[in-house]
Every structure is written in C-alpha cells, then in structure tokens.
Amino acid sequence: MIRNTRSTLAAALVSAALLASANVAAHEDHCEDTRLGDVMKDMKKSFKAYRGALKQGDWMAMSDARLKLSELSVSVTDEQPLKAREMNADERPELIEKYRKGMEKLDLLLGQLEQAEQSKDKGQVMALVKQVGAHTKKSHKALQLDCD
Numbered sequence: 371m372i373r374n375t376r377s378t379l380a381a382a383l384v385s386a387a388l389l390a391s392a393n394v395a396a397h398e399d400h401c402e403d404t405r406l407g408d409v410m411k412d413m414k415k416s417f418k419a420y421r422g423a424l425k426q427g428d429w430m431a432m433s434d435a436r437l438k439l440s441e442l443s444v445s446v447t448d449e450q451p452l453k454a455r456e457m458n459a460d461e462r463p464e465l466i467e468k469y470r471k472g473m474e475k476l477d478l479l480l481g482q483l484e485q486a487e488q489s490k491d492k493g494q495v496m497a498l499v500k501q502v503g504a505h506t507k508k509s510h511k512a513l514q515l516d517c518d
C-alpha cells in the first residue's frame with residue numbers, strides 16, 4: 371500500500387514536472403524573438419536618433435537617421451507578424467495585409483519627411499514625426515502579439 375502511494379506520488383511529481391516544462395516551452399514559443407522584432411529594435415534606435423538630431427537642428431544627422439529607418443523598414447516588407455502564426459488560416463491573410471499596408475504607410479510618411487527636410491520645414495518635420503509615432507502606436511496595437 372505504502373509502495374503504491376509512493377509510486378502514485380512519484381508519477382504525479384513526474385507529470386507535474388513534465389507539465390511545467392511543457393508550459394515553459396509553450397511560453398517561449400509564444401513569445402519567441404523574431405527577425406522582425408530584431409529589426410524593429412534597430413528602427414527604434416534610428417527613430418530616437420532622428421528625434422535627437424531634430425532637437426539639435428542637425429539636418430545631416432536627421433537625413434542619415436531617416437534613411438536608415440527607411441532601409442530597415444523596407445527590409446522587413448516580406449516578414450510576417452508573430453501574431454499571424456497564432457491565427458486561424460482564414461483570419462491570417464487579413465492580418466498580413468494590414469501589416470503590409472502599415473509598412474507602406476510608414477514608407478509614405480518617411481518620403482514626406484524627406485521632402486520636408488529638403489525644404490527645411492521644421493514645423494512640417496515635427497508634424498510628420500508625430501504622425502510616424504501615432505502610426506507606429508496604432509500598428510503595434512493591431513499587430514503585436516500580447517505575449518507576457
């Protein structure tokens with residue numbers, strides 16, 4: 371009887387441990403790092419550099435940071451948000467389309483930013499930076515997987 375209880379206990383412990391490790395694996399899978407996420411981190415640096423340069427009135431540095439931001443965003447055109455993997459096959463294309471459209475819009479705003487820089491229109495640059503920030507926030511809300 372004691373032996374039975376012990377082996378039942380042992381079995382329960384083993385399955386609890388297995389369950390726990392399966393949970394950890396599921397969590398890691400769910401929240402895993404992506405190439406898109408890595409590039410986004412660099413985009414964050416460039417956008418920050420842009421705003422810093424704007425504060426200093428350093429048009430050259432602004433142009434460099436905007437170009438970098440633009441190159442980075444173009445490099446992830448064909449990526450897909452991690453959130454898309456979690457969706458049903460019938461919902462997925464809509465999310466991917468939303469992502470593509472969002473990236474196109476970012477590209478458009480960056481093109482307008484370039485024009486505003488060329489005419490040294492600081493007011494317009496500031497308005498566009500605000501729009502990039504708002505567009506980014508909205509895109510993240512719709513497309514980023516809430517995984518923590």
Ligand code: HEM
Nearest residue numbers: 404406407410413414417451452469472473476506509513
């Ligand atoms: C200046 C513009 C942007 C900046 C600075 C930016 C920055 C970031 C940062 C810091 C992250 C978190 C990365 C991590 O810790 O793993 C992120 C994630 C993400 N961003 Fe952006 N972002 C920008 C624009 C956009 C736009 C326009 C879209 C979509 C159209 C977008 C879609 C995403 C997605 C989907 C993720 C989650 C990563 C994944 O699913 O693999 N971002 N972004």
